[in-house]
Amino acid sequence: MIKDPEIFRYVDIPNFPKSTVRGHAGRLVFGTLKGKPCVCMQGRFHLYEGYAIQKITLPMRVFKLMGVQTMIMTNAAGGLNQDFKVGDVMIIKDHINMPGFAGANPLCGPNEDRFGVRFPCMSDAYDRELRRQALAVGAELGFSDFLKEGVYCVLGGPSFETIAECRMLHLLGADAVGMSTVHEVIVARHAGMRCFALSLISNKAVMDYESAERANHEEVLETGRQRAVQLEKLVSTLVGRVEQYNNHCC
Ligand SMILES: O=P(O)(O)O[C@H]1O[C@H](CO)[C@@H](O)[C@H]1O
Numbered sequence: 001m002i003k004d005p006e007i008f009r010y011v012d013i014p015n016f017p018k019s020t021v022r023g024h025a026g027r028l029v030f031g032t033l034k035g036k037p038c039v040c041m042q043g044r045f046h047l048y049e050g051y052a053i054q055k056i057t058l059p060m061r062v063f064k065l066m067g068v069q070t071m072i073m074t075n076a077a078g079g080l081n082q083d084f085k086v087g088d089v090m091i092i093k094d095h096i097n098m099p100g101f102a103g104a105n106p107l108c109g110p111n112e113d114r115f116g117v118r119f120p121c122m123s124d125a126y127d128r129e130l131r132r133q134a135l136a137v138g139a140e141l142g143f144s145d146f147l148k149e150g151v152y153c154v155l156g157g158p159s160f161e162t163i164a165e166c167r168m169l170h171l172l173g174a175d176a177v178g179m180s181t182v183h184e185v186i187v188a189r190h191a192g193m194r195c196f197a198l199s200l201i202s203n204k205a206v207m208d209y210e211s212a213e214r215a216n217h218e219e220v221l222e223t224g225r226q227r228a229v230q231l232e233k234l235v236s237t238l239v240g241r242v243e244q245y246n247n248h249c250c
């Protein structure tokens with residue numbers, strides 16, 4: 001997907017966290033995509049790996065200092081919306097930062113004024129124009145049947161949710177639940193980077209006490225493999241259309 005790649009292993013980058021999750025390769029890949037200079041993370045960091053929340057989001061600030069303007073994120077998530085099917089791709093239009101309700105926000109601590117303001121706005125976290133373009137690209141590629149929009153809720157993990165928790169999150173307005181992305185978005189938006197994010201619905205959240213289904217990481221990885229080609233096509237076509245962007249968060 002990336003042309004002329006130059007690859008750096010996280011373990012070789014001073015102070016960079018290390019990937020510990022199966023399926024997360026732990027490499028930064030620099031190169032071009034559709035002629036645009038890009039850096040890709042092959043593997044991200046999560047609260048459940050035991051990292052401080054500021055460490056999880058350190059790459060966002062590194063990218064900002066490198067001149068990155070637009071962040072495109074993907075994740076795997078459990079589907080809470082009863083209209084979603086396994087394999088659907090949800091464009092994230094908003095998030096619920098559940099750990100944030102208990103004070104776990106990556107911007108806690110002294111504000112880094114060189115990146116952004118003390119109290120950044122989050123009502124525009126997921127760029128409206130990129131979402132519109134992604135829906136248009138999805139329609140052109142014939143992906144409309146499985147392309148959805150919705151609200152992503154982050155939890156700390158690593159245990160998957162109980163049935164009661166899934167029911168509660170659904171009632172609160174979440175369409176999908178996962179363990180990533182939101183902290184990165186908060187730090188990227190604080191620094192004025194434009195954000196776009198996709199959730200691959202890798203499993204259905206279990207909402208029924210009679211159900212025999214069980215969330216598991218193997219299903220998550222397998223759904224990822226099955227949709228990989230289409231996700232690559234969607235993201236690369238979108239990147240080809242992204243315009244230069246120089247917003248600074250208010
Ligand atoms: O959000 P990503 O890292 O895509 O992966 C999701 O899938 C893993 C659980 O199977 C968790 O890491 C969860 O956050």
Ligand SMILES: Nc1nc2[nH]cnc2c(=O)[nH]1
Binds near residue numbers: 155157179
């Ligand atoms: N929390 C959570 N994260 C996931 N990542 C992939 N599927 C799920 C899920 O069902 N719940």
